[in-house]
Amino acid sequence: MTEAAQQFDVAIVGGGMAGASLALMLAHFCPHLSVALLEQRGLPDASASLRLPSFDTRATAIAAGSLQLFQQLGLWSALREYCAPIQCIQVSDRGHSFGASLSAREQEQASFEGMLGAVIENAALGPILHRAVADTQVRVLAPARVSRVRMGVAGAHLSWSADEQGQQNELTTGLLVVADGVGSPLCRQLGIEIDTIKYQQRALVTTVGLQRDHGGVAFERFTASGPMALLPLPQREGLHRAALVWACPDREAQALSKLPEDECLRRLQKNFGWRAGRFMRAGAVQGYPLSLSLAREQWRRNLVLVGNCAHFLHPVAGQGFNLTLRDCYALAQALVGEKPEQGSGVQLERLRTYGRKRSFDQQLTVGFSDRIPALFTSANPTQQVMRQMGLLGLTLVPPLRAEFVSQAAGFGL
Incomplete structure (x- = not known):
């Protein structure tokens, strides 16, 4: 043939x-x-050794159910050394008191090897x-x-x-x-x-250096400008690292991407807050329309x-x-x-x-x-109450928290 x-x-x-x-x-x-x-x-070349950037990198969060699937395919042993485990997810609404913390220890049925998921750099995956x-x-x-x-x-x-x-x-x-x-x-x-629905937002993606170890905690932080995710990355060259993704309005994203590193760090820290400690370094900021x-x-x-x-x-x-x-x-x-x-x-x-x-x-x-995203960026008082009740429910109602984690981990279906 x-x-x-x-x-x-x-x-x-x-x-x-x-x-x-x-x-x-x-x-x-x-x-x-x-x-x-x-x-x-x-x-x-499949035989070439992996060369990963020490700082500027893109990463993917892989849920526990997906990790279990990769294990079935015989890939987990190869992926493990390039992953940072997610052992806890903290969800918070900046400027409001309620938040939710979801841990693998509480949700063993929705975890994989004691993880809710893991973050791996695309350059390895x-x-x-x-x-x-x-x-x-x-x-x-x-x-x-x-x-x-x-x-x-x-x-x-x-x-x-x-x-x-x-x-x-x-x-x-x-x-x-x-x-x-x-x-x-x-x-x-x-x-x-x-x-297609255009959100009039851009996703800003960068790597930040942290003053302290992230401890396997992933943050989902809702700000007035848009949601920010801070995802743990493996430590490299003695540096604690995390991947930061911020969905913010087009104009703000374009302005931020042009700032020098120290001013960019200050703006990122101001919007995210101090829950993960001090941001010590910021890599190149990349953006794409959402x-x-x-x-x-x-x-x-x-x-x-x-x-x-x-x-x-x-x-x-x-x-x-x-x-x-x-x-x-x-x-x-x-x-x-x-x-x-x-x-x-x-x-x-x-x-x-x-x-x-x-x-x-x-x-x-x-x-x-x-x-x-629309719910958590809304200034409408009714929607603000709704989202706070939702976070309170995740904190106080174990069955609701378990169902949420199970779905997010990919075990819900």
Whole structure:
């Protein structure tokens, strides 16, 4: 069989964290399926040693349920040394007395190895996922730029090349999975409409040095300008570190990103407060506009969307990647035992069942991520009372606290 005529049961377009995670799950749970992973950019050498920045870095919060899934996939031993555990989550509303503290010790049923979750730098997570994929039977095509997709009753036909001027190769697949991110070119080509709500905010992302050890505490701090998350990072070069994400109005974000480090630190400290001690250092401030993007269709016959092209959330609760992992797991489980005959696509009922099962979790998570920032930045007295009652309820009502932690940890479904 020539390269131009290759056939696969599943082809995933997009080799980022979503696509790589799904490829691993398919290799683990559905080894009978032939899988191709196409990534537009070339992937790093899997044998190269990891070189992580000591300070300026991006990180991802991984819930306990997601860590348990990574353990099933055999990745936890590789991820562990690059993770900082989250053993406690403190939620507070700046300027008000009530707050909530959620600890792994109190919520053993929603924890993993004594953690509510962990924070890992993307510079480690991405390469570890790609190394694991390289050790499977998944066929990785990178760089591979998909120029055309034609859908049919038997699946999809893809035309791709290694670059814009390169020779066109052909690939057929029984199931096409689109995982090429926000603003997906394939979604546009396939006529899938995306509903977008622009928040008129930017997420400012930076790394801060702390005067004292964070002790495995993650902070969710709601300020008048927008929610701030302070997430523990592993200590490196003798420095206590944390990842800071602040969703604030566009104008304030643009002004802050231009400030010198000492003034930036002062502004960050003033808005966050002193619950984590003194901020000693700030890395480069990066920003990106915030929006909620939802695909109107996440599946069709022989087609599924996963990752940010399916749903791109406000980062307030750090649930975007965890929701994606739950989607990927559910899709892999839906395909267990599926072996399309040559020239036929995936059984439509399997995809219908997948979509039905994922609907509630997605609606709950998307709704929470969309409404909470507005509630906690509102100056409306009624909404201020409502949010304080909510925090008080998390503090005083154990069943409510347990349900909240279970959902946040990814064990709620």
